[in-house]
């Protein structure tokens with residue numbers, strides 16, 4: 144059901160500092176920061192030969208990653224995103240198997256303008272999983 148690894152996401156305390164680290168120290172291309180108010184994060188993507196790293200930091204007072212950063216003040220790996228062809232079918236299959244989908248269960252558009260959902264970390268080895276629907 145799940146396909147390619149789309150990205151690994153890291154919560155960072157300072158997006159500009161981390162963007163600089165990935166460009167100057169690690170020698171990668173990093174997209175310009177984007178504020179995703181509907182998701183409560185500011186985000187950049189590190190472009191890699193085989194996948195991406197999502198650098199994100201809390202935005203606003205109700206960010207879903209604020210508590211995570213509070214627990215991990217220097218930052219840390221936050222989630223992994225897999226690609227799926229049919230997000231609703233994947234969701235229904237996983238829920239039928241007892242997995243919990245976060246939020247309302249309805250897909251939202253993610254940073255790439257594609258539908259995404261999140262699965263509860265407690266159901267997947269303590270790992271927050273994001274599913275992103277790729278164009279058929």
Ligand SMILES: CC[C@H](C(=O)O)C(=O)SCCNC(=O)CCNC(=O)[C@H](O)C(C)(C)COP(=O)(O)OP(=O)(O)OC[C@H]1O[C@@H](n2cnc3c(N)ncnc32)[C@H](O)[C@@H]1OP(=O)(O)O
Nearest residue numbers: 182207210211221222245253254255259261264269270271
């Ligand atoms: C979609 C735009 C963009 C994209 O790629 O396109 C993004 O990726 S947006 C990313 C930000 N949005 C989200 O992460 C939405 C889904 N996440 C959530 O709703 C919350 O982060 C949630 C519910 C996973 C965790 O909320 P919170 O940090 O407030 O902690 P809780 O006390 O509710 O957590 C319960 C339990 O889970 C553990 N936990 C929390 N976060 C993670 C994590 N990232 N990985 C693994 N485990 C996590 C937390 O420690 C608690 O464990 P416990 O043993 O009960 O203490």
Ligand SMILES: [Co+2]
Nearest residue numbers: 152197224273
């Ligand atoms: Co993500």
